[in-house]
Structure formats: C-alpha cells, structure tokens
Amino acid sequence: MAEIDKLIGARIAKARKRKGWPQALLGDLAERSESWVSQVERGAIPLDSVVTAEKLAGLLEVATPYLLAFDVRHPAAEVDAPSLGSHRPSPASARTARPDAESSDAVLRRTFNLGALAGVTTALAGLSPDAQAQTAQSPRGTLDRPTVDELRSNGAFYRRSYKSFPAATLVPVAHSQIELVLSLRPKDQPAELRTLLLAHMAEMACLAACLLSLDLADRQKADSYMDMGYEIGKEIDSPELLALVLGGRAFNASYGGDPESGLDYALAAVDRAERGASRRMLAWTNAVASEMYASTGDERGFGSSLEEARTVLSGPMDDERWGGIAWFDLSKADAYEGSDLVRLGRYREALPSLDQAIDRLPEEMMRHRCTAYISRAEANAGANDIEAACADGQAALDLVEKVQHRETLRRVSELHRSLRPHRTVAVRSLGEHVIDTRTLLKTAGSTV
Structure with a gap:
C-alpha cells in the first residue's frame, strides 16, 4: 500500500505543478495545511477518504479513478489519464480496446461524456456478467469490499446532501459517481460486489434525476437517468430502487402536466415497495400516492394513502436499507x-x-x-x-x-x-x- 500512496502522491504533485500551484495554494483550496499536502505528495500519509480524493481531483481537473491509481490497483478498470478537463481516453485504453466493436459499457461511458444519455437501456446490457467470461477472467481486476463500502457510504452522504446542497453542485457529483462505477467494470466483479456497485450507480442516477426534474426543470434528461435507475433496479431485483424510481416518475409526470399518469406511477411505486423495500420507502411511496390522489381531486385516496404513510412511520424502521433521497x-x-389539502x-x-x-x-x-x-x-x-x-x-x-x-x-x-x-x-x-x-x-x- 505504501507504493500506491507514493504513486497517488506523485500524481497529485504532477497535476498541481501543471496548474502552476504551490503546495500552500492547493492546501488552502482543499481546506488542508501545506504540510498535509507535502506529506500526501511524498506518500508519507495516504489520502483519508474517497471524498477527499474527489475534492482534489476536482480542483486539479483530473479523473478521480486516475488520482486513486485504480489503473494500477485494479488493472481491469478503465481509467482516463489527466487531461485538464478533457474526457478523451488515455492512449493505453485506446490500445487495449477491442478493434472489432465498441463494448456496450464503453458506449454508456461515451453517452455520459457527451451528456446525451442516449441508448442507455441497450448499453446497460454490458453491465451484466457473462458466466463463461467470468469463469475464465483473471482476478486481478477484482475490487475489495472496503473500497465498495466506502463508495456506498459516500453515496449515502450525497443523497442526504439533497436536503441543502445546490442542484448545480450535486448533479455533476452524482454524474461523476456513475462514471466512477463504470470505470470499475462492475460486470467483472464477484456477484455481491457487482450488485453493490450497481445499486450505488442507480442511487446516483435517481439523485441526478430528482435534481434535474424538480430543481433544474430538465424533465427530459431526468427521464433518461430514471431509465438507467429502473433498468438497474430490474437487473439486480431491488424493490427499494424500483420503488424510488417509480416515485420519481410520478412527480415527473404530474409536474409535467399529466397527473393521472403520475398517480399510475405512484401506485406502482407502492406496489413495488410492498414487495420488499424498506419501511421508510413504503411510507414515502404512500405519501407520494397521497399527493397524486390530491392532484387528481380524489380526497378518499389522498386520506387513505397518507394515513398508511403515518402508520408505517409509527412502527419499527429498518433504516440501514433506506435507499431514498434525503429523508422522510x-x-x-x-x-x-398540508400541500395535498392545498391542492384540494x-x-x-x-x-x-x-x-x-x-x-x-x-x-x-x-x-x-x-x-x-x-x-x-x-x-x-x-x-x-x-x-x-x-x-x-x-x-x-x-x-x-x-x-x-x-x-x-x-x-x-x-x-x-x-x-x-x-x-x-x-x-x-x-x-x-x-x-x-x-x-x-x-x-x-x-x-x-
């Protein structure tokens, strides 16, 4: 690990020097001391978290996977070399790409870089493991559980941050987390780690969709992220994710002028939540249904759904399973x-x-x-x-x-x-x- 720390430090130092910054300036921007920067660059101390790495990567305009040396620690990962804001693939990755066809996960990475999100449903097939290929593959690209757990912990922090962070700040963060997961090649990981990586990716897609729909008024792009979240939810058979996406679709449809479709999505979200989601997710989907009922003028449906939400919240919770945005x-x-009564x-x-x-x-x-x-x-x-x-x-x-x-x-x-x-x-x-x-x-x- 000491050698990796030295490599990471060298990459930080190189990127800093390319920008012409002294160590003191990078320390100020990162809210750390000049001594801390010096020790990290020498490899004397490691980076203390992925969050810190992401902050430095953003300041230095390099990819987080590159800064963390995932190309060395996990050789199967696709990692872009630094390019001061450019997203061009590194020469090494270009040489190792298949010459006959572009892989579907590469297609998905490219659509993200372009911001188009076109064809994500087809590209997501590339995240599914090929049983024969997995049997024959080298284990050298396998991630360790602590790394994946830290990514998931960071994701939970970002989802909670919806409470107070500006939308234009959080959307790029959610987007970069999706690209980070793609660079780690989830289809090549053991089944448990692959599921955890995809769940993180889908949760970040849902966060981006929520922000784009309700905050930035870009419902078309939000819908693309929801497509991604839904496809992943089906792929890993997650009632939590499917309920979350369907609840988000309810808002997107209703606020887009189609309250009846919003109600359809909300009731589908409740149905999914009842089939194995967390208790808090079940409560939230019922609250979403209450709003959709109120939007269609159905007072009886509004009352029964809200009562069910309160009943669930009054019982025991299993919050370690909560995959929603912010809190409920x-x-x-x-x-x-109150909002539902106003609608009525x-x-x-x-x-x-x-x-x-x-x-x-x-x-x-x-x-x-x-x-x-x-x-x-x-x-x-x-x-x-x-x-x-x-x-x-x-x-x-x-x-x-x-x-x-x-x-x-x-x-x-x-x-x-x-x-x-x-x-x-x-x-x-x-x-x-x-x-x-x-x-x-x-x-x-x-x-x-």
Missing part, C-alpha cells in the same frame, strides 16, 4: 398533508399541518422547508391572508436561492401573478424578489 419522517408527512382547495384546513411541518422540519432540510413555505403561502392566499402569503413566498424564495429549486420558483411566480390585483407593498416586494431570484438562477443549470 413525520414532519415531512405533515408537509405532504381546503386552504384553512391545510394551515395547521403546514405550521407544524415548518416548526418541526430541521433547518438543514432546506428543500423540504422551501416547499412547505410555498404551500403555506398558497394556503394563506386561498384563505385571503395576503400579507401572510407574501411573507411565506419571500421565505420560500430565500431558500430557492440557496438550493435552486425551480419548481418552487414556478409556484411562487404563479402565486405572485394571482396576488397582483391587490397592489400592496408586500405584493410588489414579492414580485421584485421573484425577478431577482430568476436572474440569480438563470445560468445555474448551464453547466450540468
């Missing part, structure tokens, strides 16, 4: 209830649930508080409390500016248009805030 608990159930036009009834949700939601759950505020703003407007509606709209926009949740911006914009006839100072101020927020977010999604 009783405070979020309160927010769902029961504005005054919605206010107590939304008051409770905003009181109970932790400050770091910015996206969840963001949607709770706009729902309460809509409820106050429906109850003809214009000042309160504007105050909640302002609070929602403050959070939109931090997390880039464009769906909330759209709802606040619609709220302002409905309030414009009142011509009060509060309404005018809300309109100015809407314009300022639009300007701030105008280019936020241009790099993802």
